[in-house]
Amino acid sequence: MGVVNPLNPKYVSKLKILDPACGSGSFLLGAYQYLLDWHRDWYVANDPEKWATGRTPALYQSGKSEIVRLSAHDEVRNLSSTQIGDPNSQIRNWQLTTAERRRILLNNIYGVDIDPQAVEVTKLSLLLKVLEGESEQTIVKQLKMFHERALPDLGNNIKCGNSLIGTDFYNNPLNPPLLRGNPDIPLRKGGEGVVTHLAGNGVLSDEERRKVNPFDWEKEFPEIMKNGGFDAVIGNPPYVRQEGLGDLKEYFQHKYTVYHGMSDLYAYFIEKGVSLLRDKGIFGYIVANKWMRANYGEPLRKWLKRQCIAQIVDFGDLPVFQQATTYPCILVIGKDKPPSAFISTQVKTLEFESLEGYVKENRHSVKLSTLDDTGWSLTDERSSALLNKLKKTGVPLKEYVKGKIYYGIKTGLNEAFVIDEETRNKLFSEDTKSKEIIKPFLLGRDIKRYQPPTGNQFLIFTRRGIEIQKYPAIEKYLSQYKERLMPKPKGWKGSNWKGRKPGTYKWYEIQDAVDYYAKFEKPKIIVPCIVQNASYTLDDTGFYSNDKTSIIVTGDLYLLGTLNSRVADFFMHSISSTKQGGYFEYKPMYFSQIPIRTIDSSNPSDKSYHDSVVAFVRQMLELHKRSASAKTDHDKTVIQRQIDATDRQIDQLVYELYGLTEDEIKIVAEGSP
Incomplete structure (x- = not known):
């Protein structure tokens, strides 16, 4: 403005x-x-x-x-x-x-x-x-x-309707402009039935049709649209998760370039808002920043690179809205040709006199060419150059471990499947066969950096295809939760289903198929999904873990040391989504990208670095075991000093492995406190 x-x-x-x-x-x-x-x-x-x-x-x-x-x-x-x-x-x-x-x-x-x-x-x-x-x-x-009334009639200015859905929602499916509305989206087989599916044959009731409330922009604002559109589009579109979009997803899929099955509603408001601008107009929204890094944001990111991004102000996890945790950012777009770069600001505090002044003091330029469609990192030029150097120096973790990265187990109802030691012992006493499918179980909070995993929880692991009648004690125990364990029928209408989500599983089975379950019993690196800093540890005792964790199936101590280093942490803090309180998402979609420096075993220097890292990691694991069993505060303090010194030695080795300069080491230190 x-x-x-x-x-x-x-x-x-x-x-x-x-x-x-x-x-x-x-x-x-x-x-x-x-x-x-x-x-x-x-x-x-x-x-x-x-x-x-x-x-x-x-x-x-x-x-x-x-x-x-x-x-x-x-x-x-x-x-x-x-x-x-x-x-x-x-x-x-x-x-x-x-x-x-x-x-x-x-x-x-x-x-x-x-x-x-x-x-x-x-x-x-x-x-x-x-x-x-x-x-x-x-x-x-x-x-x-x-000689006129003081208050005007705002009927021509403020109108009621669904900004995202046009009257093509009701068009004849035999000649649907709905499917021609966006030339960038190819028609998929069966697409001609979308309108019938949504608006006809009783799928949507009259009441549901009224709720959809399509809006005709050309008809409602004829002069403005005739002149090319609005000069400015502003706002804070509603935060509606994809689960709440229901059948409207079919419409969005054929109407919006930014469509993704898991995308929130605000993504469509961004595309629609820009489309309503006249040439040289300006768009400004405050929306959640998750689109920058989430998988579902990839279509939006690709689309944005074809727009005239002017500025992005990212508030990270700051509580901009006191009543809600929204992780907001301000996105400003012009209706013009895409620039080669745009202005970005990472807001670190809300203690400023004016946002405008803060942005002027802390902004930096981001080149479009540096942005990866798999996720945007709006770092300054120095950090961006370092990230690129790290990527060139190593190979992505997913490639390094040949894809052996897996999610923890989602039961669908932890109250039923996750039990304590007393319940486990009771089930054992009732039927010794229960031991076959009750596994030691780790929660995300149980996993600490380099510390030997311990937990007092157990998982009733009734995987897909299990014959529950062979385990009568467990069947009896789970039956008390049967109503809440039932999968939701496909044709169910309404919001009062008491059971679990739709699926092909039986009521007594774990909700998600875990075909890789045997991997949990192998040596593996485990990481919790939400942490402030790298918290990888090694488990070789056969723990299973919940959906707040991920596992990397390897006992590679060199890899463990690299992942827990400040270099890897800097990389993660640059690319992963933030959570309130200074936390980050350490999920496979992010940590699988960490560039791992490969070792040439025929190169004496490489082998020396590798062996040194492994030796220090072994020392770290042993020190943490000793710390866990230390009897006095003095003993714990002495051991912690050794841990800190060993940590620094591992970091230094990793700096050298990646060929970092002193200036680059300072950037790492700033980005992974």
Whole structure:
């Protein structure tokens, strides 16, 4: 919006600003307030007496000097002069007339929301803003002056409808423009039945059709769309997870380039918002930042690289919205050709006077050519260069271990399948065969860096195809949870299903197929999914682990040392998703990318480095065992000092293996505290 500052009210009156998911109108109110402030400032700076006269004056004076809010940047000044730029000058207090405030609202502000109540709240809020600061006396005076109602009808500005779904939702499936709407998406076999599936043959009831509420942009805003679209699209689209999209996914799949089966609703709002812009228009949303690194964000990332990204401001895990954990970012896009680079800022704190000032001090340029479709890392040029160097020096972990990376076990109902030692012993006493399918079980919180895994939980591992009648004690035990263990039938309608998700499993079986279950009994590296820093450890005792963990099936101590090094941690902190509290997601989709420096066993130098890392890792494992059994605080302190020193030695070896310079080591230290 800063682009309006050097312009004049006549030009600004042509600007059309839209929030396509306006909710209760917060963003529209902000935009409207900005425009009110800007107009008042401009009039006062350009002969206010002139703008306070005539048939439709834009200004009037309150008749006394006072401190008032001057600009859209919330500056407070003592107004007593026509020189707006000088806070020490003296001018009289000027205000916009109600007629001028009404004109600005009708000319500039537009919104759409699917919720009719939200639409009415937005209208009311904007109307109250028109009258803000007025008294009965000033309103009556202006009504006599202008001979028209004080409050406008906002029916042509704020409308109810589904911004994402057009009237092609109901088109004849034999000739569906629905499937022709996006030339970038190829038709898939059977696609011609999409509309019938969604809107016909009773799949959607009349009530469901009303809830869909398709919106025709060309019909509802004919002049704006005829002129190419809106000048600005702003907002904070709803956070609706893919599970809540239901049958509408079929429509999104054929209508939106950014479609992914696991994508949240905001991805479609981004594509739609940009499509509603005129040439040279500007788009600005605050949305979750998960699209940058999540698998489901790949179509969106590819699409964004073809757009004119102007700026991304990433707040990481900062609590921008006090009532919700949303991991927000601000995404600004222009309707223009893609640039070679854009501005990015990683916001580290909310303790700043203005976001604009913070961004100016902390921004850096990101080249589009450095962004990988598998995940975006918006690092500065130095960090980006180091990441590229690491990638060139090693091979991805997934390749290094020949794909032997697996998720932990998701039961679908831990309350039934995860038991304590007392319950395990009871099941053993009732039927000794129970021992065959009860496994020692680790939770994510049980796994610590280099520490020998210990846990007091056990898993009833009723994998797919198991003959439950052979284990009567376990069948009896699980039967108490039977209603909650039942898989949801495919045809089930409604939201009150008490059991587990749909699937081909039987009620007594683990929810997900774990065909690789035998891998848990082999030597393996285990890592929890949510950690602040690398927390890999070795297990060679046959623990199974839950879905908050992942395993790498190898006993390679050189690999364990590399993964726990600051170099690997720096890489992970650069590419993985953040969680609140300074945590990161250490999931296979991320850590499988860690570049591992391969060793040439015929090269004496390589072999020496390898053997040194292995020796120190063995020492680390032994030190952690000793620490776990230490009797006194003094003993623990002494051992911890040895652990810290050994850690530093491993880090130094890894720095040298990757050929890092002193400056690059400093970058690693900054990126993996």
